[in-house]
Amino acid sequence: MTAFNEQSRQQVCDIVEEMKNLPGAMLPILHAIQDAQGYIHADAVSIIADGLAQSRAEVHGVISFYHHFRTTPPGKHTIQVCRAEACQSMGSRQLEAHVKEKLGIGFHQTSADQQVSLEPVYCLGNCACAPSIQVNDDVVGRVTASKFDQLVDQLSTQALEVK
Amino acid sequence: MVKVYIPRDTTALAMGAERLATEMAVEAKNRGADIEVVRNSSRGMFWLEPLVEVETANGRVAYGPVEAKDIDSLFDADFINGGLSHPLCQGLTEEIPYLKKQQRLTFARAGITDPVSLEDYQAHDGFKGLKKALEMSGQAIVDEVKNSGLRGRGGAAFPTGIKWQTVHDAVAPGDAAQKYIVCNADEGDSGTFADRMVMEADPFMLIEGMTIAGLAVGATQGYIYLRSEYPIAHQILNEALAKAEAANLLGENIQGSGKTFHLEVRLGAGAYICGEETSLLESLEGKRGLVRAKPPLPAIVGLFGQPTIVNNVLSLAAVPYILAEGAKAYADYGMGRSLGTLPFQLAGNIKRGGLVELAFGLTLRELLEDFGGGTFSGRPMRAVQVGGPLGAYLPESQWDTPLDYESFAAVSAVLGHGGVVVFDDTVDMSQQARFAMEFCVVESCGKCTPCRIGSTRGVEVIDRIVNDENREDNLELLNDLCDTMIDGSLCAMGGMTPFPVKSVINHFPEDLHKPVTEDMAS
Ligand SMILES: Cc1cc2nc3c(=O)[nH]c(=O)nc-3n(C[C@H](O)[C@H](O)[C@H](O)COP(=O)(O)O)c2cc1C
Ligand code: SF4
Ligand code: FES
Ligand code: FES
Numbered sequence: 001m002t003a004f005n006e007q008s009r010q011q012v013c014d015i016v017e018e019m020k021n022l023p024g025a026m027l028p029i030l031h032a033i034q035d036a037q038g039y040i041h042a043d044a045v046s047i048i049a050d051g052l053a054q055s056r057a058e059v060h061g062v063i064s065f066y067h068h069f070r071t072t073p074p075g076k077h078t079i080q081v082c083r084a085e086a087c088q089s090m091g092s093r094q095l096e097a098h099v100k101e102k103l104g105i106g107f108h109q110t111s112a113d114q115q116v117s118l119e120p121v122y123c124l125g126n127c128a129c130a131p132s133i134q135v136n137d138d139v140v141g142r143v144t145a146s147k148f149d150q151l152v153d154q155l156s157t158q159a160l161e162v163k
Numbered sequence: 164m165v166k167v168y169i170p171r172d173t174t175a176l177a178m179g180a181e182r183l184a185t186e187m188a189v190e191a192k193n194r195g196a197d198i199e200v201v202r203n204s205s206r207g208m209f210w211l212e213p214l215v216e217v218e219t220a221n222g223r224v225a226y227g228p229v230e231a232k233d234i235d236s237l238f239d240a241d242f243i244n245g246g247l248s249h250p251l252c253q254g255l256t257e258e259i260p261y262l263k264k265q266q267r268l269t270f271a272r273a274g275i276t277d278p279v280s281l282e283d284y285q286a287h288d289g290f291k292g293l294k295k296a297l298e299m300s301g302q303a304i305v306d307e308v309k310n311s312g313l314r315g316r317g318g319a320a321f322p323t324g325i326k327w328q329t330v331h332d333a334v335a336p337g338d339a340a341q342k343y344i345v346c347n348a349d350e351g352d353s354g355t356f357a358d359r360m361v362m363e364a365d366p367f368m369l370i371e372g373m374t375i376a377g378l379a380v381g382a383t384q385g386y387i388y389l390r391s392e393y394p395i396a397h398q399i400l401n402e403a404l405a406k407a408e409a410a411n412l413l414g415e416n417i418q419g420s421g422k423t424f425h426l427e428v429r430l431g432a433g434a435y436i437c438g439e440e441t442s443l444l445e446s447l448e449g450k451r452g453l454v455r456a457k458p459p460l461p462a463i464v465g466l467f468g469q470p471t472i473v474n475n476v477l478s479l480a481a482v483p484y485i486l487a488e489g490a491k492a493y494a495d496y497g498m499g500r501s502l503g504t505l506p507f508q509l510a511g512n513i514k515r516g517g518l519v520e521l522a523f524g525l526t527l528r529e530l531l532e533d534f535g536g537g538t539f540s541g542r543p544m545r546a547v548q549v550g551g552p553l554g555a556y557l558p559e560s561q562w563d564t565p566l567d568y569e570s571f572a573a574v575s576a577v578l579g580h581g582g583v584v585v586f587d588d589t590v591d592m593s594q595q596a597r598f599a600m601e602f603c604v605v606e607s608c609g610k611c612t613p614c615r616i617g618s619t620r621g622v623e624v625i626d627r628i629v630n631d632e633n634r635e636d637n638l639e640l641l642n643d644l645c646d647t648m649i650d651g652s653l654c655a656m657g658g659m660t661p662f663p664v665k666s667v668i669n670h671f672p673e674d675l676h677k678p679v680t681e682d683m684a685s
Contacts, residue, residue, distance in 0.1 A: 024448045028430075066431075066433055067432070068432035085584050089587070122606070125174075125356045128356065129210075139176065
């Protein structure tokens with residue numbers, strides 16, 4: 001993820017300008033920025049605050065309230081592990097421990113090589129085929145330790161191929 | 164041309180449906196087989212996903228669960244002509260007992276139609292309810308919903324018709340006089356996916372239900388507040404909204420009636436509390452999702468201070484049927500004060516997980532055994548959590564409780580949104596009690612102390628009980644803490660978190676009294 005340069009600033013300004021007149025514009029704006037840039041940079045906060053005529057503290061308060069929004073750049077891939085009950089009943093606690101060990105990071109952390117960010121999630125709606133994780137945009141069901149290892153290996157080969 | 168159906172439902176995709184659909188098309192081409200792959204949605208028999216169906220003269224024949232590696236053998240077994248010899252063949256879909264034994268009103272079209280085909284929707288009774296509603300007065304629509312006995316399916320089971328009456332009668336204040344219809348699609352409860360299935364399998368039904376609600380109370384703007392964890396539903400809803408608008412089933416002057424209804428999807432951002440209706444409204448307004456004190460009710464002072472209907476997806480999705488077939492047709496299902504059907508969702512450690520829509524009145528055991536077929540692991544079932552993370556864990560002695568709101572309330576349990584999560588005998592119930600408190604720590608909006616601080620204390624106290632530090636004193640403390648949370652919380656987040664905890668104390672006390680072992684102390 002690149003730094004917050006002139007181009008990112010312009011992108012944030014454009015998003016705010018385009019959406020600021022929507023009723024309840026805050027969340028749509030935050031989503032649009034995070035979708036485009038992966039996270040919400042501190043410098044974006046003042047642009048949003050100006051656009052919506054709110055204080056920076058108010059904008060920050062909203063960002064920090066919602067688990068989905070992040071203020072630091074994510075890794076190249078994001079893996080979410082479901083921690084809710086239906087997945088627990090199918091061994092997600094053990095899976096979670098395995099995932100952390102395999103990736104060498106805990107929740108809300110990004111691997112040192114910036115490849116993977118790990119996040120908890122509370123239900124992906126795939127509770128009939130638990131345990132569930134989400135790898136980037138894709139939900140995966142009936143995840144075992146070995147299935148997880150395969151998925152991670154695929155991610156690293158893909159990363160090599162794109163380079 | 165033979166139609167082959169491969170769902171684009173989240174669970175089907177999570178089990179490999181996308182790759183299957185791609186490779187199926189390639190292999191058909193290689194073999195010169197003339198097939199059309201239709202991306203339907205799920206029938207809700209999730210243990211069979213990806214479920215592939217083939218259209219034959221006798222109806223659709225089902226194969227599942229199908230993996231990409233099965234494609235060759237399926238063609239060899241002549242599945243495109245409904246060949247019955249393949250080991251994955253389940254026979255005619257409609258004859259599969261799990262589906263055949265259901266009473267599908269809300270999910271009548273699920274998996275049958277292409278979710279974003281207006282033609283399909285209309286060919287299967289779609290927009291019949293709206294057509295009637297366009298010729299009725301608002302009051303007459305409200306009366307129809309009242310007479311159906313429909314109660315909110317989001318958890319609190321409040322009579323939908325009465326809520327609509329309040330909004331109907333309310334006078335929108337100010338120059339910008341405006342009423343709103345808000346669909347609660349936050350579906351945060353673990354073990355639930357019925358809302359998701361409605362949106363992925365039959366989005367036009369939700370659009371139709373919300374439009375009827377708008378006509379009933381004189382609201383011209385609606386929002387679907389969708390959890391951000393449902394990207395597939397988001398995509399399908401947006402496709403359906405665009406088509407409905409293009410066909411003038413939504414927007415200005417609907418079908419030349421002079422009536423207007425606009426509808427938009429808004430995404431949540433990963434906060435369970437935003438499923439609570441007032442927190443949801445704050446969030447829609449662009450704020451932190453802090454729960455509002457009630458009164459005033461959202462029906463009177465709702466979104467942007469205007470009269471607002473907030474209803475769950477399933478409540479709104481039941482409305483087209485009620486209008487099309489009449490209140491009585493709906494009320495004929497069910498028992499006592501629990502009328503109509505409830506979509507139960509079988510999840511967790513269960514052999515046949517999925518969606519089961521039935522009139523109220525079946526027992527939990529029948530649901531678990533006749534439909535669910537026991538645990539996935541094959542081990543004995545031990546505990547069943549019904550109604551999401553704020554619902555009680557039921558021990559076997561309570562499994563003969565009939566599945567209706569009042570019977571569940573009588574055993575200090577809730578049906579909630581109909582989620583049923585099964586645990587086998589390897590479960591450690593002390594950890595389930597701990598998680599209930601932990602979840603409240605993570606998801607509390609922070610407005611009141613018993614919820615925000617009490618849940619943190621709850622985790623600590625349970626840890627001490629498990630580690631056998633002053634066990635009896637701490638158990639008493641835990642009970643007191645639960646009572647404080649029940650009595651002193653503004654909303655059901657803090658007020659009901661004690662339900663699962665108390666159910667563990669009352670029904671699974673042995674798990675709070677285990678000797679401490681090495682690995683537990685770690
Ligand atoms: C913590 C909490 C979470 C809730 N989550 C949801 C939810 O995800 N979906 C929902 O429809 N209702 C949820 N509710 C219930 C709503 O507050 C409200 O009762 C419901 O949306 C009303 O719609 P209905 O009458 O159609 O059920 C929740 C309530 C609480 C206290
Ligand atoms: S009970 Fe919890 S979630 Fe509900 S208003 Fe109080 S602090 Fe917020
Ligand atoms: S509990 Fe994990 S997907 Fe629902
Ligand atoms: S908003 Fe969560 S504790 Fe303050």
